[in-house]
Amino acid sequence: xxxxxxxxxxxxxxxxxxxxxxxxxxxxxxxxxxxxxxxxxxxxxxxxxxxxxxxxxxxxxxxxxxxxxxxxxxxxxxxxxxxxxxxxxxxxxxxxxxxxxxxxxxxxxxxxxxxxxxxxxxxxxxxxxxxxxxxxxxxxxxxxxxx
Amino acid sequence: xxxxxxxxxxxxxxxxxxxxxxxxxxxxxxxxxxxxxxxxxxxxxxxxxxxxxxxxxxxxxxxxxxxxxxxxxxxxxxxxxxxxxxxxxxxxxxxxxxx
Amino acid sequence: xxxxxxxxxxxxxxxxxxxxxxxxxxxxxxxxxxxxxxxxxxxxxxxxxxxxxxxxxxxxxxxxxxxxxxxxxxxxxxxxxxxxxxxxxxxxxxxxxxxxxxxxxxxxxxxxxxxxxxxxxxxxxxxxxxxx
Amino acid sequence: xxxxxxxxxxxxxxxxxxxxxxxxxxxxxxxxxxxxxxxxxxxxxxxxxxxxxxxxxxxxxxxxxxxxxxxxxxxxxxxxxxxxxxxxxxxxxxxxxxxxxxxxxxxxxxxxxxxxxxxxxxxxxxxxxxxxxxxxxxxxxxxxxxxxxxxxxxxxxxxxxxxxxxxxxxxxxxxxxxxxxxxxxxxxxxxxxxxxxxxxxxxxxxxxxxxxxxxxxxxxxxxxxxxxxxxxxxxxxxxxxxxxxxxxxxxxxxxxxxxxxxxxxxxxxxxxxxxxxxxxxxxxxxxxxxxxxxxxxxxxxxxxxxxxxxxxxxxxxxxxxxxxxxxxxxxxxxxxxxxxxxxxxxxxxxxxxxxxxxxxxxxxxxxxxxxxxxxxxxxxxxxxxxxxxxxxxxxxxxxxxxxxxxxxxxxxxxxxxxxxxxxxxxxxxxxxxxxxxxxxxxxxxxxxxxxxxxxxxxxxxxxxxxxxxxxxxxxxxxxxxxxxxxxxxxxxxxxxxx
Numbered sequence: 001x002x003x004x005x006x007x008x009x010x011x012x013x014x015x016x017x018x019x020x021x022x023x024x025x026x027x028x029x030x031x032x033x034x035x036x037x038x039x040x041x042x043x044x045x046x047x048x049x050x051x052x053x054x055x056x057x058x059x060x061x062x063x064x065x066x067x068x069x070x071x072x073x074x075x076x077x078x079x080x081x082x083x084x085x086x087x088x089x090x091x092x093x094x095x096x097x098x099x100x101x102x103x104x105x106x107x108x109x110x111x112x113x114x115x116x117x118x119x120x121x122x123x124x125x126x127x128x129x130x131x132x133x134x135x136x137x138x139x140x141x142x143x144x145x146x147x
Numbered sequence: 148x149x150x151x152x153x154x155x156x157x158x159x160x161x162x163x164x165x166x167x168x169x170x171x172x173x174x175x176x177x178x179x180x181x182x183x184x185x186x187x188x189x190x191x192x193x194x195x196x197x198x199x200x201x202x203x204x205x206x207x208x209x210x211x212x213x214x215x216x217x218x219x220x221x222x223x224x225x226x227x228x229x230x231x232x233x234x235x236x237x238x239x240x241x242x243x244x245x246x
Numbered sequence: 247x248x249x250x251x252x253x254x255x256x257x258x259x260x261x262x263x264x265x266x267x268x269x270x271x272x273x274x275x276x277x278x279x280x281x282x283x284x285x286x287x288x289x290x291x292x293x294x295x296x297x298x299x300x301x302x303x304x305x306x307x308x309x310x311x312x313x314x315x316x317x318x319x320x321x322x323x324x325x326x327x328x329x330x331x332x333x334x335x336x337x338x339x340x341x342x343x344x345x346x347x348x349x350x351x352x353x354x355x356x357x358x359x360x361x362x363x364x365x366x367x368x369x370x371x372x373x374x375x376x377x378x
Numbered sequence: 379x380x381x382x383x384x385x386x387x388x389x390x391x392x393x394x395x396x397x398x399x400x401x402x403x404x405x406x407x408x409x410x411x412x413x414x415x416x417x418x419x420x421x422x423x424x425x426x427x428x429x430x431x432x433x434x435x436x437x438x439x440x441x442x443x444x445x446x447x448x449x450x451x452x453x454x455x456x457x458x459x460x461x462x463x464x465x466x467x468x469x470x471x472x473x474x475x476x477x478x479x480x481x482x483x484x485x486x487x488x489x490x491x492x493x494x495x496x497x498x499x500x501x502x503x504x505x506x507x508x509x510x511x512x513x514x515x516x517x518x519x520x521x522x523x524x525x526x527x528x529x530x531x532x533x534x535x536x537x538x539x540x541x542x543x544x545x546x547x548x549x550x551x552x553x554x555x556x557x558x559x560x561x562x563x564x565x566x567x568x569x570x571x572x573x574x575x576x577x578x579x580x581x582x583x584x585x586x587x588x589x590x591x592x593x594x595x596x597x598x599x600x601x602x603x604x605x606x607x608x609x610x611x612x613x614x615x616x617x618x619x620x621x622x623x624x625x626x627x628x629x630x631x632x633x634x635x636x637x638x639x640x641x642x643x644x645x646x647x648x649x650x651x652x653x654x655x656x657x658x659x660x661x662x663x664x665x666x667x668x669x670x671x672x673x674x675x676x677x678x679x680x681x682x683x684x685x686x687x688x689x690x691x692x693x694x695x696x697x698x699x700x701x702x703x704x705x706x707x708x709x710x711x712x713x714x715x716x717x718x719x720x721x722x723x724x725x726x727x728x729x730x731x732x733x734x735x736x737x738x739x740x741x742x743x744x745x746x747x748x749x750x751x752x753x754x755x756x757x758x759x760x761x762x763x764x765x766x767x768x769x770x771x772x773x774x775x776x777x778x779x780x781x782x783x784x785x786x787x788x789x790x791x792x793x794x795x796x797x798x799x800x801x802x803x804x805x806x807x808x809x810x811x812x813x814x815x816x817x818x819x820x821x822x823x824x825x826x827x828x829x830x831x832x833x834x835x836x837x838x839x840x841x842x843x844x845x846x847x848x849x850x851x852x853x854x855x856x857x858x859x860x861x862x863x864x865x866x867x868x869x870x871x872x873x874x875x876x
């Protein structure tokens with residue numbers, strides 16, 4: 001499939017579907033507390049949405065959705081969010097990854113502080129998984145005639 | 148050389164059969180991993196998670212609580228594994244920028 | 247005897263998958279087929295952990311009634327720990343397969359083959375050439 | 379600040395992890411900054427692991443709970459004499475090798491510094507995480523981080539490196555899966571993932587098949603990781619075809635961590651009774667190690683290329699460590715741990731000299747060595763000679779003392795065959811090292827230009843030479859200090875029942 005896919009139906013449908021996949025992926029990430037789901041599953045779905053648009057409408061067009069070189073950087077930011085939450089808890093006086101101490105800077109009880117800590121961590125993981133999935137796809141594809 | 152490979156495969160199979168005979172039944176409730184306290188008297192981790200996860204983190208999904216809070220360090224290590232894979236693929240495959 | 251069979255058939259399926267994976271890794275000459283065997287091996291270990299987690303009459307480990315720790319009946323929920331561990335093992339499997347495919351691509355770019363025997367010959371031919 | 383230092387056990391891993399992330403982002407903007415950043419980070423981590431060792435000597439073993447959850451519930455970091463000592467050794471060797479790596483990485487893998495230093499930092503993060511963890515599954519996660527980085531560091535090399543890296547990847551992943559299967563069986567029987575907890579539960583279910591097969595699989599997995607004799611297929615190609623900086627980084631540290639994990643699991647989790655009596659694992663380790671020593675030494679003699687010779691000698695030397703683990707008495711255990719340190723420095727120094735040769739002479743073929751090398755590169759040859767003599771085991775150098783402890787362990791345990799193996803293999807070591815020394819010092823140079831002995835001194839760049847000489851010097855200092863180390867640090871390591 002060269003550049004813009006010659007099949008208008010495919011590119012049209014993929015352009016319509018990938019936003020909804022992303023919204024559902026965000027739901028899976030943020031709803032991980034109450035139903036099966038969480039950072040990894042949501043991040044993979046986000047990555048899948050971006051790769052769907054890469055496949056259907058070619059890398060040039062899809063660069064608007066997510067740049068070529070940004071994947072690894074986003075992975076680094078995701079892991080840094082995870083590490084930062086744990087380190088922040090350590091700076092506030094607890095052990096590493098002890099979210100109870102986040103309650104010192106948030107107006108919530110200890111248990112809810114852990115709830116929020118888990119939430120930040122899940123977002124970090126989701127970001128990391130999405131970034132690296134897309135980065136792997138782009139790297140494996142370097143040098144090939146654009147898919 | 149082929150013989151050694153076949154021997155390895157058969158030995159591996161035999162070991163696994165030998166183990167599966169001794170493992171507890173698949174879903175019985177009084178197996179060692181489902182009891183309240185382990186044979187050495189220490190609390191059993193899995194049952195502790197089921198009981199205390201809502202009290203500790205107000206999160207009904209027990210797997211998420213274990214994943215991010217009780218054993219959160221594992222998950223950070225695992226996110227690092229993903230980042231390592233991304234970094235290595237970038238290093239191996241990406242064309243060198245022209246200095 | 248029936249109790250023994252119903253209790254252990256899960257392990258034997260995992261055993262068959264493990265053997266197929268190991269067979270693929272040892273006997274197959276093509277590099278990609280070795281990777282397929284490796285992935286089967288990893289996934290079957292995940293299956294093994296999940297067969298350990300089952301409980302008779304247990305449901306998904308999401309708490310229904312959020313009453314105190316004493317009121318929760320652990321027998322009602324399946325064992326959540328192996329499931330958490332296997333999330334990690336799945337991701338490790340994906341990362342290893344990703345790196346493996348990156349390496350296979352660099353091999354293919356340099357030697358234009360994926361068959362191990364042809365690869366060894368070309369490596370030897372390289373060896374006689376001036377030192378790399 | 380003092381509060382941060384109470385968290386000192388976890389700081390090395392965290393700093394390495396965060397600096398790998400930060401380093402990737404920083405070097406994205408200015409690639410020239412990646413090497414100084416990496417060196418400063420590893421220097422800070424080495425200082426902290428030194429502080430950790432002092433803290434352990436002062437306060438005894440430290441148990442650090444992640445997220446403040448007690449062991450069977452949460453993950454526990456155990457900083458005792460063994461882990462603090464091995465961490466300091468690994469970080470020091472990594473610091474010296476990375477200091478040397480600047481020129482070599484720029485020459486052999488141009489344009490890839492960004493990923494290279496990030497992966498090296500992640501490898502160190504993985505290995506530090508393995509050494510200090512007290513949780514079985516957490517060890518698997520950091521084992522994968524360390525191994526993935528190793529595959530990447532090897533695969534970035536020249537023509538044949540990806541093939542060696544692929545073979546190592548398949549065997550390494552197989553080893554990781556065996557280890558995971560082993561702890562799966564253990565978890566099914568004991569219901570706990572914490573090492574100390576499992577050690578407390580196991581005696582109540584000693585002879586049951588699942589525990590024994592779990593031990594077998596864990597031993598098989600770690601045997602591949604540490605390249606024990608029949609499972610070493612991946613090592614010669616991996617060390618030879620990897621870029622010089624990577625093989626100098628992997629050879630001293632890679633297999634030692636596998637040996638450390640085997641030692642930690644066999645003595646502190648399964649305990650002496652299982653490995654000595656119910657299942658003769660100790661005997662199997664001893665015999666495989668002895669076979670490995672002889673096999674590695676003989677094949678090292680037959681090698682034409684210096685790095686391949688060093689790779690086979692690595693298989694022999696890891697056999698010494700396994701022999702020390704297998705003989706299961708205090709002397710042999712001290713000898714094994716001391717040999718982990720000595721071999722890390724010796725192999726590091728040898729691979730750095732091989733990198734210097736490759737950098738300056740363009741090759742490291744033993745058959746093409748002649749005495750022009752002594753004139754061209756006197757200091758590198760001096761470092762090579764010191765580390766070669768230490769490998770053989772001559773008194774002032776460190777190698778002698780670890781072999782001494784191993785020999786006394788063999789005498790103490792009445793393993794006469796292994797005593798013969800240790801002494802005979804020292805002879806074999808002498809053969810394949812003197813072969814190189816003799817060529818470098820006595821063989822008259824063929825071509826005329828060097829005949830009159832006036833060839834100019836073409837020594838390696840100072841930034842490559844200084845770490846090599848520091849390592850050679852350390853070998854002598856550590857040799858003299860080895861009794862202090864043995865009594866001061868290693869005497870406190872008391873596995874239950876030994």
